[in-house]
Amino acid sequence: MPKKVAVIGGGTGTVAVLSGLKYNTDVTLSAIVNMTDDGGSNRVVRDEFGLLPLSDLRKSIVALADAGNGIFRELFTYRFDKGEGLSSHTLGNLMLMALSDITGSEIGAIEAASKIFNCRGKVIPVTLDDVRLVAKYDDG
Numbered sequence: 001m002p003k004k005v006a007v008i009g010g011g012t013g014t015v016a017v018l019s020g021l022k023y024n025t026d027v028t029l030s031a032i033v034n035m036t037d038d039g040g041s042n043r044v045v046r047d048e049f050g051l052l053p054l055s056d057l058r059k060s061i062v063a064l065a066d067a068g069n070g071i072f073r074e075l076f077t078y079r080f081d082k083g084e085g086l087s088s089h090t091l092g093n094l095m096l097m098a099l100s101d102i103t104g105s106e107i108g109a110i111e112a113a114s115k116i117f118n119c120r121g122k123v124i125p126v127t128l129d130d131v132r133l134v135a136k137y138d139d140g
Contacts, residue, residue, distance in 0.1 A: 002025070002026050002027055002028045003026060003027050003028070004030070005021060005027050005028070005029055005030070005075060006028070006029075006030045006031075006032055007021070007029065007031050007032070008126070009032075009033070009034060010033065010034035010037065010056045011034075011037075011043060011055070011056055011059055011094075012118040013095060014031060014033070014055070014056070014059075014060060014063070015059050015062075015063040018031055018060060018063035018064055018113045018121065019063045020066050021121075022063070022079075022120040023120075028121070029064065029120060029121030029122070029124075030121060030122045030124055031063070031064065031121060031122070031123045031124065032042075032124050032126050033056045033057050033060050033124065033125055033126060033127055034056050034126060035052055035053060035125050035126050035127050035128075035129075035131060036053070036131055036132055036133045037053040037055055037056055038133075039130050040055075040083060040088050041054075041055060041088055041089045041090065041093050042054065042055050043088065043095065044089070045093060046130070051099060051100055051106060051109040052095045052096060052105075052106045052130075053128045053134065054092075054093045054097065055090070055093060057096065057106075057110060057123055058076065058077075058090065058093055058096060058113075060079055060123045061076070061092075061110070061113050061114055061117055061119060061123055062076055062092070062117070062119065064114070064117070064119035064120050064121045064123065065117035065118065065119055065120075066117060066118035066119070066120065068118075071102040072116070072117065073117070074094035075091055075092075076090070076091060076095065076113075077090060077091075077092055078091045078092075079091075079133075080089060092113075095113070096109045096110075097109075101115060106128070107125075107128070110123050110124075110125070119130060
């Protein structure tokens with residue numbers, strides 16, 4: 001019986017762990033993904049479209065994607081570097097936005113993208129609420 005492994009986190013570290021573990025056939029993987037990123041592309045996704053931040057979800061989907069999906073993985077991680085409206089956005093975030101609209105929810109988008117990429121595990125947002133990290137300093 002496969003072991004169930006949950007990896008909790010956000011970007012780089014989580015991606016590295018998932019990328020390595022997905023090849024272990026004795027493991028059933030779940031990525032529980034941070035939902036507090038509000039910089040760059042995620043700020044637009046959150047503020048203008050009212051969606052969850054998508055970048056860390058996208059990175060986890062790519063990390064769990066079947067290795068045979070090379071060009072699709074490259075396409076999903078492609079970052080636009082020109083254009084006033086598209087600069088700094090990844091095509092994957094835009095695709096997840098479209099899938100959210102098509103399926104009616106971010107969960108539906110995650111599930112659809114996971115099927116497209118034949119992911120070797122499940123990607124789960126840690127929350128569906130609009131949460132943001134804030135810091136309060138002693139001096140105000």
